[in-house]
Amino acid sequence: xxxxxxxxxxxxxxxxxxxxxxxxxxxxxxxxxxxxxxxxxxxxxxxxxxxxxxxxxxxxxxxxxxxxxxxxxxxxxxxxxxxxxxxxxxxxxxxxxxxxxxxxxxxxxxxxxxxxxxxxxxxxxxxxxxxxxxxxxxxxxxxxxxxxxxxxxxxxxxxxxxxxxxxxxxxxxxxxxxxxxxxxxxxxxxxxxxxxxxxxxxxxxxxxxxxxxxxxxxxxxxxxxxxxxxxxxxxxxxxxxxxxxxxxxxxxxxxxxxxxxxxxxxxxxxxxxxxxxxxxxx
Amino acid sequence: xxxxxxxxxxxxxxxxxxxxxxxxxxxxxxxxxxxxxxxxxxxxxxxxxxxxxxxxxxxxxxxxxxxxxxxxxxxxxxxxxxxxxxxxxxxxxxxxxxxxxxxxxxxxxxxxxxxxxxxxxxxxxxxxxxxxxxxxxxxxxxxxxxxxxxxxxxxxxxxxxxxxxxxxxxxxxxxxxxxxxxxxxxxxxxxxxxxxxxxxxxxxxxxxxxxxxxxxxxxxxxxxxxxxxxxxxxxxxxxxxxxxxxxxxxxxxxxxxxxxxxxxxxxxxxxxxxxxxxxxxxxxxxxxxxxx
Numbered sequence: 001x002x003x004x005x006x007x008x009x010x011x012x013x014x015x016x017x018x019x020x021x022x023x024x025x026x027x028x029x030x031x032x033x034x035x036x037x038x039x040x041x042x043x044x045x046x047x048x049x050x051x052x053x054x055x056x057x058x059x060x061x062x063x064x065x066x067x068x069x070x071x072x073x074x075x076x077x078x079x080x081x082x083x084x085x086x087x088x089x090x091x092x093x094x095x096x097x098x099x100x101x102x103x104x105x106x107x108x109x110x111x112x113x114x115x116x117x118x119x120x121x122x123x124x125x126x127x128x129x130x131x132x133x134x135x136x137x138x139x140x141x142x143x144x145x146x147x148x149x150x151x152x153x154x155x156x157x158x159x160x161x162x163x164x165x166x167x168x169x170x171x172x173x174x175x176x177x178x179x180x181x182x183x184x185x186x187x188x189x190x191x192x193x194x195x196x197x198x199x200x201x202x203x204x205x206x207x208x209x210x211x212x213x214x215x216x217x218x219x220x221x222x223x224x225x226x227x228x229x230x231x232x233x234x235x236x237x238x239x240x241x242x243x244x245x246x247x248x249x250x251x252x253x254x255x256x257x258x259x260x261x262x263x264x265x266x267x268x269x270x271x272x273x274x275x276x277x278x279x280x281x282x
Numbered sequence: 283x284x285x286x287x288x289x290x291x292x293x294x295x296x297x298x299x300x301x302x303x304x305x306x307x308x309x310x311x312x313x314x315x316x317x318x319x320x321x322x323x324x325x326x327x328x329x330x331x332x333x334x335x336x337x338x339x340x341x342x343x344x345x346x347x348x349x350x351x352x353x354x355x356x357x358x359x360x361x362x363x364x365x366x367x368x369x370x371x372x373x374x375x376x377x378x379x380x381x382x383x384x385x386x387x388x389x390x391x392x393x394x395x396x397x398x399x400x401x402x403x404x405x406x407x408x409x410x411x412x413x414x415x416x417x418x419x420x421x422x423x424x425x426x427x428x429x430x431x432x433x434x435x436x437x438x439x440x441x442x443x444x445x446x447x448x449x450x451x452x453x454x455x456x457x458x459x460x461x462x463x464x465x466x467x468x469x470x471x472x473x474x475x476x477x478x479x480x481x482x483x484x485x486x487x488x489x490x491x492x493x494x495x496x497x498x499x500x501x502x503x504x505x506x507x508x509x510x511x512x513x514x515x516x517x518x519x520x521x522x523x524x525x526x527x528x529x530x531x532x533x534x535x536x537x538x539x540x541x542x543x544x545x546x547x548x549x550x551x552x553x554x555x556x557x558x559x560x561x562x563x564x565x566x567x568x569x570x571x572x573x574x
Contacts, residue, residue: 023390185293217534236515
């Protein structure tokens with residue numbers, strides 16, 4: 001703050017409070033809707049204050065799902081989402097950190113080519129090549145499998161670049177010292193590089209967990225068996241029913257449950273989240 | 283570049299193998315297939331394919347629906363970028379005046395980043411539901427009859443709001459970081475010279491913030507081009523009457539539902555070209571920032 005202007009500070013507070021309220025508004029309404037009975041959505045306008053059926057709605061959704069629309073219990077869908085998010089986050093970190101190690105600490109023929117092959121994945125988001133990628137996965141027999149759900153999303157140029165950047169800032173003397181002490185490359189990798197990039201790994205994990213949890217199009221295509229549905233991809237199927245039969249309380253309960261885990265991760269690990277976000281965009 | 287390296291020749295390939303395998307099988311091969319497919323025509327039963335050169339592309343640029351989709355995408359992209367950047371900048375400027383309460387405001391503003399686009403879409407779809415939604419109810423009181431199921435511009439406003447709502451937190455964080463990087467001494471000197479807050483914003487803050495703004499513009503355009511697919515898919519499904527049929531939704535629609543593989547492949551290739559251009563712009567900008 002450059003100078004003391006109480007009016008401007010007041011305006012700033014007002015802007016921020018208005019911003020916070022606007023951002024929270026849809027989530028509040030979704031939560032309120034999930035605490036009402038289905039009859040609340042027949043006519044008139046959506047309720048603005050919580051009702052008394054919240055516990056019941058969440059119990060039904062978590063335990064049974066909506067049988068009429070073939071939606072399985074949400075607990076199972078959330079477990080699938082969690083598994084998918086964890087495999088994608090850990091897988092991306094694992095294959096990227098080894099790739100970065102190979103690119104930074106070794107000289108071998110075609111090194112530049114390998115680097116560019118990884119770089120180019122940045123330019124091929126799954127939405128763009130969706131039809132041929134789906135065909136590859138179908139041909140490999142990976143539909144309705146956790147492998148099909150996760151492995152095609154696991155390559156990561158951003159994570160590889162991030163680790164490359166981290167490794168480049170680690171002083172050469174460290175490696176020389178390790179070599180004099182008789183450490184081989186894998187020992188150096190395990191005992192030096194991984195501990196030194198611990199906070200980067202954690203920050204990246206937060207971002208990648210959110211990325212994995214929020215996947216939509218890919219799980220929608222790859223899973224046709226309800227056993228493998230993820231909650232984020234499953235919402236649309238429920239909403240389609242809600243358009244005909246007003247089951248907004250159930251749909252909004254699913255929306256609340258679908259956003260809860262990643263939002264908690266951001267709120268509880270805010271510092272790591274901001275670090276991860278800023279680093280991955282470098 | 284490291285001065286010292288390990289001597290092994292086989293090990294680096296072993297370390298790279300998983301990443302390269304995934305890249306080859308699920309990225310490069312399908313992308314190559316899309317390029318190949320875009321030059322072919324397949325008959326209705328998939329029995330016979332023939333090489334037709336650029337005919338799929340030519341057909342696209344004659345197709346009024348495709349041209350409409352391009353226009354819709356441009357409007358959507360720019361509207362989301364303008365709305366989310368504008369609001370995020372306003373919030374970041376307000377936060378810049380805060381001392382003690384900055385942290386709590388930041389926490390309360392950044393969490394929508396974690397909300398899946400489809401959830402954002404569904405929530406706003408609910409709020410704007412023509413029969414029971416709160417917004418149509420209020421608009422009706424003002425004399426406007428909202429119906430995104432029938433009116434194309436209503437549908438566009440709906441998806442723009444849903445997509446922007448989610449993006450504000452991201453832009454906000456980068457604007458806050460950009461504002462903090464501006465040396466306080468510059469603004470203090472301007473204040474001593476008698477420049478008021480508005481003048482200081484226009485002559486100092488805004489120009490020094492332009493690298494951040496440009497970077498965010500590119501990121502936001504990329505976001506609206508590809509990551510907003512779920513918003514469209516879960517709410518308007520491209521309608522009514524193609525009013526929200528953005529390019530990435532059309533690729534999916536033509537490829538999976540319309541089963542027009544040649545055309546869908548050509549559309550994929552065009553989208554790839556757009557991403558490549560955006561990525562190149564983004565990386566060139568980063569090179570420049572290093573000199574800064």
